[in-house]
Structures are given as structure tokens and as C-alpha cells.
Amino acid sequence: MNFKNEHEILLVGEGDFSFSHSVAKKLGSARKMTATSLDSREELKKMYGDAQQNLEQLARMGCLLLHGMDATTMSAREELRDRRFDRIVFNNPRVRTVGLDHDKKQIKENSKLMEEFFENASGLLSPGGEVYVSMKTCAPYNEWKVVRQAAKSGLFLADKCEFKISEFPGYTNRKGRGKSCNKTFPLDSCCTFVFKHLLYL
Numbered sequence: 001m002n003f004k005n006e007h008e009i010l011l012v013g014e015g016d017f018s019f020s021h022s023v024a025k026k027l028g029s030a031r032k033m034t035a036t037s038l039d040s041r042e043e044l045k046k047m048y049g050d051a052q053q054n055l056e057q058l059a060r061m062g063c064l065l066l067h068g069m070d071a072t073t074m075s076a077r078e079e080l081r082d083r084r085f086d087r088i089v090f091n092n093p094r095v096r097t098v099g100l101d102h103d104k105k106q107i108k109e110n111s112k113l114m115e116e117f118f119e120n121a122s123g124l125l126s127p128g129g130e131v132y133v134s135m136k137t138c139a140p141y142n143e144w145k146v147v148r149q150a151a152k153s154g155l156f157l158a159d160k161c162e163f164k165i166s167e168f169p170g171y172t173n174r175k176g177r178g179k180s181c182n183k184t185f186p187l188d189s190c191c192t193f194v195f196k197h198l199l200y201l
């Protein structure tokens, strides 16, 4: 993942905001960052032990923090609709409905989440911008067919590389739902998919 200080960066589906905080620390500023979560501020405080601290530090570094931000409808949100981003990031996407990742219903819902996220991200991307999705690539996650979902919105796979969590000190990936929302999970076979828009080739 390539982040620069001049990039307008949008992060969606954040858990405890430790990833956004890690990127901000790397850049030395968060003035061009917009970090968002589906969960409300109150929910985040209840779900994650570290959310409050990460949010406070991000705010101090100039980050715009938005909550209740649904990645499947975000391009219509007033705070985003007239803006364009050089980087749009969704780490470890997973629908909030409780169920086993292997269940057919869950696979269908996650595929739909990705399809609708890409549709929205495509409308918010700057010319030459990149969408980063980091996720496990083993079964059943490969059944989401993220490359196919992205193509429906004109986004093509420009690169795919191993996601190395050690490159993001302080980041802890969270389960993000149910009683174990604050727990982490193994990131074996995790890759970053880099998408670009066909329009800007």
C-alpha cells in the first residue's frame, strides 16, 4: 500500500481505528485523512478497548472522523459526495450479520457488500486513484470473487501483494461483530488487492 502525504485518503469499515492511526503516524499527519466506521461513536466505545484513544489521537492529528458510514451507500453522503480520494481503503471487510463465514448466505452477503462498496468507491475515486482491499484469500473468502465484483464498476486489478501487518505498527485487526468483536483473528493468506479505474488508464 502506497500512502503519501499529499494523498486524500478515505478509510472505511474501520474497527478500533488502529489501522487509520498507524497510517497517520507513518505520514506524520492525518490532515488529508477521512477515517470512517459503520458503528456509531457510542458503539465503538463499547466494542473496542482502544477505540477512544485511537480516535482522540487521530482527531489531534487533523483526521476527519465519520461514523454510521455505510460503505454501500457512502457516495451519496453529504460529507463525501463532492469529494474525491486518491486512496480508498477497506481492510478485512465482513458483513455484520452473525453467521459462519462458510455459510452460503454469508458468502452471498459478503459478495454483495463488496459489489456495492466498489460501486460507491468508484464514484469517489480521483483520476489515477487506487482502491485497496486487504483480506484473506483462502476459502471461503475467495468465493466472494472480489475481482469480479470490482469489474462491475469499472475497477480492474492492478496489483495483488501479501499484506504484512508488521508494516503497520499498532494495527490490530478486529473481528468487529458479536461478543468477540474486540478479538483479533489470524491474517494467514491475507493479501492487498489494488484496484484502479479503467477510465483513468
Ligand SMILES: C[S@@+](CC[C@H](N)C(=O)[O-])C[C@H]1O[C@@H](n2cnc3c(N)ncnc32)[C@H](O)[C@@H]1O
Residues within 6 Å of the ligand: 012, 013, 014, 015, 016, 019, 037, 038, 039, 069, 070, 071, 072, 090, 091, 092, 093, 094, 095, 096, 113, 172, 173, 174, 175, 176, 177
Ligand atoms: C472483520 S471487521 C474488520 C474491522 C477493521 N477493518 C479491521 O481490519 O480491524 C469487519 C468490519 O467491516 C465493517 N462493515 C461491515 N459492513 C459494512 C458496511 N456496509 N459499511 C462499512 N463497514 C462495514 C464492520 O463494521 C467491521 O468493522
